[in-house]
Amino acid sequence: MQIRKASHHELDTIYWMGFDAWGGALVPTEYLASSQGSKKYQSGVWHVLVVDNQPVSSLIVYRDSFGLGQGCFGIGSLATTPAMRGQGFGAHLLRAVTDMLLDAPDAIATFLHADIDHHFYERLGYRRLPGVDCMYFSHRRPHYVGEPPTYF
Numbered sequence: 001m002q003i004r005k006a007s008h009h010e011l012d013t014i015y016w017m018g019f020d021a022w023g024g025a026l027v028p029t030e031y032l033a034s035s036q037g038s039k040k041y042q043s044g045v046w047h048v049l050v051v052d053n054q055p056v057s058s059l060i061v062y063r064d065s066f067g068l069g070q071g072c073f074g075i076g077s078l079a080t081t082p083a084m085r086g087q088g089f090g091a092h093l094l095r096a097v098t099d100m101l102l103d104a105p106d107a108i109a110t111f112l113h114a115d116i117d118h119h120f121y122e123r124l125g126y127r128r129l130p131g132v133d134c135m136y137f138s139h140r141r142p143h144y145v146g147e148p149p150t151y152f
């Protein structure tokens with residue numbers, strides 16, 4: 001098992017991981033085209049968890065946008081290939097990327113927006129910000145005060 005930044009040729013595989021959650025009414029070709037053309041996706045850095053040379057889970061990391069302050073990161077679009085879900089890969093990837101980002105000396109916090117039940121993220125140490133679906137993780141500021149980032 002390996003965690004690393006995604007290569008460009010892996011992006012379509014990554015987009016398919018979340019088709020059931022984010023495809024909405026789009027047919028597969030429309031969904032793929034909208035993902036490939038997404039300015040939001042192009043502004044972030046995709047990370048993957050690789051098993052047997054195949055990316056099975058992915059997430060995207062944003063910084064310097066969406067109202068994220070200095071030293072703060074946004075983590076979005078966590079998804080696991082449907083056939084590989086329920087084996088701990090999503091949790092492992094999120095935990096590892098959170099730790100990696102917060103390891104930098106100037107790092108303060110990571111944020112995410114919970115589209116699913118908060119408990120999944122709370123089990124990984126993320127805390128809820130009052131009144132919003134935004135959650136954060138921080139060693140340095142266990143009680144974050146400030147505006148939450150906008151949705152990403």
Ligand SMILES: CC(C)(COP(=O)(O)OP(=O)(O)OC[C@H]1O[C@@H](n2cnc3c(N)ncnc32)[C@H](O)[C@@H]1OP(=O)(O)O)[C@@H](O)C(=O)NCCC(=O)NCCS
Nearest residue numbers: 021078079080085086087088089090091114115116117120
């Ligand atoms: C959420 C997701 C990334 C989890 O990936 P995974 O590799 O299966 O994660 P893990 O095996 O580490 O954890 C599984 C846990 O995720 C949680 N989970 C998964 N889908 C969930 C959902 N729709 N609602 C609430 N919790 C959910 C459950 O707690 C589950 O535990 P269980 O198997 O005991 O029920 C995966 O289900 C997925 O890709 N979903 C579609 C995309 C999505 O909704 N992403 C979340 C965006 S906020």
